[in-house]
Amino acid sequence: MFNNFNQLSVAAAALLFAIGGQNFAAGAETPEQTAAMLAQRASANSGAMEILNSLTTEIGPRLAGSDAEKNAAAWARQRFEKLGFDKVWVEKFPLAHGWVRGEENAEIISPSPQPLVVCALGSSVATPPGGIEAEVALFKTYDELLAMPTNSLTGKIAVVTQPMVRAQDGSGYSALNKIRTAGPGEAARRGAVAYLLRSLGTDSHRLPHTGATHYPEDAPPIPAAALSVPDAEQLDRLAALGRPVRVRLRLTPHDLGPVTSQNVIAELTGREIPDELVLLGAHLDSWDLGTGAIDDGAGVAIVMAAANMIRELPKRPRRTVRVVLFGSEECGLLGGKAYAEAHQTELSHYVVVAEPDFGQGPVYRFQTGVANPEEPSLKRIRAALAPLGVIPGDNNSGGESDVGPLAKLHVPTVTLELDGTDYFDFHHTPDDTFDKIKPERINQSTAAYVVFTYLAAELDGDYRKPVALRTK
């Protein structure tokens, strides 16, 4: 697939050069010609690789509320200031609970003693210091667990080993992520003393996938961890032999209590209508296991690089381009919620918001969530994206992660859909590192973002929904 994409991309770059190159030099370019020139430059070298290398190498993992996340915010602020963005500021917000991973061990006690590779889910409580040893109740699907009556799992470690399907648009993940977010609560309601799930992932490595879980009010919080995919399959095979399987689980995470996090914001002030905003988001925090290269360092690099290419133009676009690098996404969209709360009075100013939070791409589809998807400037944006290999999508965009809270307030959104075919091979694992990023993929994504962002900020066109307009 990416071979085809590469050929397409080379052809697109040549075409764009033919369209955009000459006239730009002559100084009489149309918005489409400027966009084509930006796409050509981004496809060759958008600057995203350098940004992502710096973030993942010099900061590394950046857990919500941690010192490393604060270092990442300082890194971002300094970058924006040094590049010469028109405004740069930081908005702090409180987190009720900072969470820190501890040690994590699991092992099969009987019938065949051997270690298991696990990681605690984000916000999991600890086991007693010596761990929890219990018989396993293994469910091949989550529905089988839900079908169990109250107290039927008393004293057991509940294990769900349902495999996840590989899907380009991430639907394999969204179909199952309640197994991680709600599973521990459902198991606890049935009396389980701990909870394990097969990692929500499409790889077959001994690397578990972490991620947030949420304890309900009506059940005790029980320790919750993810097994690597091969370890879940090993439990499936052992359970199939018919003898009881006993497992010991030991987790030592702890709650830091209240901490602070922050959103970093930078703007290119519009030259004609500065109070109309085109907002690009991404999140600076990452899980602690990897260095957050695909989640969401790639998004940070794409939006920083795209905005910076617009900054380098001889003149600012007509509308303001705002970049928001959110904090504390992974523990529950806390940066996105804090931003939407703090910026309630300016909701009518958002022409459109967009966020890449699904890896390095390429972008393969342009989805909108606007009042009128046939609005003329949107047609021009679709036409400008087509040479990059981006097809039109539907009008059901709800905004990726951090801009979701704005979308819920009826702010118009678009989603430049990233190809997530291999995203869940690395997502939330120690393997989410810089070596997984391919220049041709992240440069194409940045090209699509710069084309969309420039045209949305330069062209006429009102995408706002009636409800959003009413809040004006």
Place this chain on the structure above:
Amino acid sequence: MFNNFNQLSVAAAALLFAIGGQNFAAGAETPEQTAAMLAQRASANSGAMEILNSLTTEIGPRLAGSDAEKNAAAWARQRFEKLGFDKVWVEKFPLAHGWVRGEENAEIISPSPQPLVVCALGSSVATPPGGIEAEVALFKTYDELLAMPTNSLTGKIAVVTQPMVRAQDGSGYSALNKIRTAGPGEAARRGAVAYLLRSLGTDSHRLPHTGATHYPEDAPPIPAAALSVPDAEQLDRLAALGRPVRVRLRLTPHDLGPVTSQNVIAELTGREIPDELVLLGAHLDSWDLGTGAIDDGAGVAIVMAAANMIRELPKRPRRTVRVVLFGSEECGLLGGKAYAEAHQTELSHYVVVAEPDFGQGPVYRFQTGVANPEEPSLKRIRAALAPLGVIPGDNNSGGESDVGPLAKLHVPTVTLELDGTDYFDFHHTPDDTFDKIKPERINQSTAAYVVFTYLAAELDGDYRKPVALRTK
């Protein structure tokens, strides 16, 4: 590549059926027809998958000298006895040092605090309980380390980040494995307080590759560990920024002192010349991180399944087929050396010995290490292997791992060369697990082994070297 192999294999099975199927029923088959029938059966279902599933699931990891290795030996003995092999026995031998992994942590202290994924090398000494913190001296190649003068690394942690080349025949590994086996000693001679190497592996996962190291007499033993490939690349990038890099390493392995290990031996007694031996070896022990599916569970499964298919024939071959499942290969070929020592008086009885210890295959080349590679029965064996996609090799076989000590005593060997293109993606990592095994690959390997073994035991042909004959 494996697609081509699959097509070939289907074609071969059809051809073999045409050659072997009918006459076998008539009871007048030639040795080639019997071999073709065995190849056809093995290609369809050799039984190797079931054996390997059982070993890796029910026993799991089986470190040299451990209880798990003893459980694996009991498992193998029971299997051979239950199948009805003519003789089954166990030969114990002492290990001067049992070694057990402990905790292992590493982290960058400055300039960018972040964790590193490492594993102790086999037989590494421990760090002090609080770990060792020191500045890193990073070498992009091993030769750069060797070029350093005595005491030039005093107080430093020496790090070698030389990458390994992917090669079908394993030459990428053999060219570099001194970095692991001899590197700690070379670093200690120059004053280093600890040693890290980029894992000898061809993957890009956060899974380090362990393996044995050997401390020389003339230098202090220093703690030695492997970095995962992405972690080594992270250190390369940080070092390139030009600021000193400080790392903390903590390892808590320990030496158990003297323990015992064992070789498990099973025979099919030859019907005409029982004191002439065709020996198949493989090793039962594995490293502790994975479940030893490719190293060397696959070899165990291939030789057990191949020998068992010969056992199922209406009559035994003319010569004796002996299977030896060696113990304690990973810590220095101790089972192979103990066997060669204990069987010195029967060296002249070995017609030929062979061992698969390079993963699941397929077998792609037939290499000999015999007095006369043009001996007529060897030509017949090569012809019988050709339909499986096995090409002729040279006469430089030195015997794979455990049978190496016999080869050094001039016993004739062959190597059915296994395709190791992806072997070092998994070798000595937590990822060496059953899910990596593909039935079509291990069945082809077993088919090649059963064809070779049956014909070597049935046909006339003396492969022995003049030197081996003299020890008669």
